[in-house]
Amino acid sequence: MRVLVTGGAGFIGSHVVELLREHGHEVAVLDLRSGGDVRDRAAVAAVLRGVDAVAHHAAMVGMSDDPADLPDYVSRNDLGTAVLLAELARARVRRLVLASSMVVYGEGAYACPAHGTVRPSERRPADLRAGRFEPRCPCCGEPLVPGEVTEDAPLSPRSGYAATKVAQEHLAAAWAYATGGRVLALRYHNVYGPRMPRDTPYSGVAAIFRSALARGEPPTVYEDGGQRRDFVHVRDVAAANLAALESPPGEPFRAYNIASGVPRTVGELAAQLSATLGGPPPVVNGAFRAGDVRHVVASPARAQTELEFTARVAFADGVTEFARTPQPTVVT
Numbered sequence: 001m002r003v004l005v006t007g008g009a010g011f012i013g014s015h016v017v018e019l020l021r022e023h024g025h026e027v028a029v030l031d032l033r034s035g036g037d038v039r040d041r042a043a044v045a046a047v048l049r050g051v052d053a054v055a056h057h058a059a060m061v062g063m064s065d066d067p068a069d070l071p072d073y074v075s076r077n078d079l080g081t082a083v084l085l086a087e088l089a090r091a092r093v094r095r096l097v098l099a100s101s102m103v104v105y106g107e108g109a110y111a112c113p114a115h116g117t118v119r120p121s122e123r124r125p126a127d128l129r130a131g132r133f134e135p136r137c138p139c140c141g142e143p144l145v146p147g148e149v150t151e152d153a154p155l156s157p158r159s160g161y162a163a164t165k166v167a168q169e170h171l172a173a174a175w176a177y178a179t180g181g182r183v184l185a186l187r188y189h190n191v192y193g194p195r196m197p198r199d200t201p202y203s204g205v206a207a208i209f210r211s212a213l214a215r216g217e218p219p220t221v222y223e224d225g226g227q228r229r230d231f232v233h234v235r236d237v238a239a240a241n242l243a244a245l246e247s248p249p250g251e252p253f254r255a256y257n258i259a260s261g262v263p264r265t266v267g268e269l270a271a272q273l274s275a276t277l278g279g280p281p282p283v284v285n286g287a288f289r290a291g292d293v294r295h296v297v298a299s300p301a302r303a304q305t306e307l308e309f310t311a312r313v314a315f316a317d318g319v320t321e322f323a324r325t326p327q328p329t330v331v332t
Contacts, residue, residue, distance in 0.1 A: 002026040002050050003245060006084065007057030009033045011195050012099065012188075015238040016055055023242060030058065038080040044087040053095035055241050056084060059168075063103070063159050065291055070160045077164035078171065085175040094181040097244045098172050100255065101165045102149075102189045102230075106156030108296040110144035112137035119154070120144055128288045133223045135294055146228055146295035151187070151255045151302055158291050169255065176252035183252065184244040184307075186237075189259040189298055193234030193318060198327040206231070209270050209282075210323060218280035225267025225284045228295040230259040233313035243307040250306075257298035260311040272316065276323040 003020055007013040008029030020027050030036040030047050038044060038058040048054075060076040081098075088096065110120050120135030127133075134143040157163040172183040192206040209219035240258045270282035303309045 001052045001245070002028065004028045004030060004047055004051045004054045005057060006030045006038050006054065007032075007059060007099075010057060011197060012191060012234055012237055013055075013057040014195060015193075015234050016057065016241045019235075019238040019242055020245070025245075032058065039075065039083050041083055041087060044084055045090065048087055048091040048093060051091065051093055053097070053245050054084070054088065054093060055097045055099070055245065056081065057099040059099065061161065063161055063291075065159060067160070073160045073164045077161075078167045081168045081171050085171060088181070089175065089179050094179065095245070096172060096176075096181060096183045097241055098168060098183055098185045100169055100185040100187045101162070102187050102257070102259075102296050102298060103159065103162035104155045104157055104166050104169065104187060105149050105153055105296060106158045106162070107135060107293045108228075109147040109149040109153060110135060110295075111147055112140065112142060112144055114142065115139045118144065123294065128223075131224065131286055133226065133288070133294060146297065148297055148299040149257070150299045151257060158293060169253075173253040181252065182250060183254070184247065185253065185255040186240055186244060186258045187255055187298070188237055189230040189232050189257065189296070191234050191237050192231055193322055194325045194327075196234070196322070196327055205266060206269060206273070206319075206322060207327060209273050210277075210327065213273060213277045213279040213323075216279070219270040219274060219282045221267050221270050221282045221284045222287050222289065222292070223284075223294075224286065225265055225270070225282070227266045227292075228263045228297050229266060229269075230261070230263050230297045231269060231315060231318075232258060232260045232311055233318040236260070236311040236313050239312070240303065240307065240309045243303075243309040247307055254306070256303040256307060256309075257300050258303060258309070259298040259300045260313075260315070261298075261300040262315060263297035264315060269319070272319045273323050276320050
């Protein structure tokens with residue numbers, strides 16, 4: 001199979017390219033670093049010749065809360081995806097693996113002991129300032145118990161970036177229904193590993209902690225460090241792309257959580273990195289940021305059942321490798 005990987009020189013895309021080639025697939029790459037802009041219809045049309053499927057990773061990433069960034073997010077993520085989809089239709093390419101994100105959910109899944117499954121109330125600044133970080137039940141005001149979010153959960157983006165990921169999914173679904181194509185939207189949870197960019201406005205929390213330790217500084221952990229996330233290694237994410245590209249035909253649009261299935265707290269991640277590098281222990285500062293979500297952890301059951309994908313890299317092993325591998329400074 002010949003596969004086009006957009007963003008194929010980036011953090012995740014480069015691992016996808018390598019794994020596809022290891023499994024005997026022919027790979028073409030379109031990446032802004034090498035002069036290939038997914039918003040350029042002519043460039044996209046040229047690289048799609050002879051392609052059987054596309055893994056779409058070209059995007060502007062990060063969780064900026066600055067409205068001034070919105071035009072760039074929409075242009076690079078949504079316009080870029082729309083151009084790609086138009087050219088896929090023209091080239092009669094019918095399979096697309098879309099790099100989506102857990103940010104489409106906003107807050108994760110919660111239950112109230114008294115009222116069952118509920119959508120949490122917005123966290124109040126007064127509670128956050130007082131160190132009360134857990135979301136509360138909209139019915140009784142009591143703290144909620146976090147659970148696993150499934151692919152059928154409502155989408156509730158909390159940032160411009162998250163909104164563009166929702167829009168990408170909707171655009172891709174519309175393309176699939178109009179053309180008879182198939183979209184597999186892979187909702188990545190917190191991806192980390194070799195080649196993760198550092199020292200940029202878009203670095204993930206793992207890269208930010210690692211950069212602090214490289215400077216001899218303790219990692220700074222917001223709130224109380226109890227925020228739950230699912231940290232999934234980039235090689236597992238590449239394996240999920242391979243599984244999606246090789247999966248049998250199915251319904252036009254299907255979303256999958258790509259996660260380890262073993263939630264960790266942000267504090268645990270910081271502590272593991274500090275211990276691995278022999279650096280100072282994390283500092284938990286109690287600070288908070290508007291728009292941050294408290295807990296987002298996923299059920300990986302659908303991907304396990306339908307794609308036969310299970311994450312393999314253990315947290316301790318993956319963090320140790322990540323801590324000791326030099327990271328690039330480029331934005332992906």
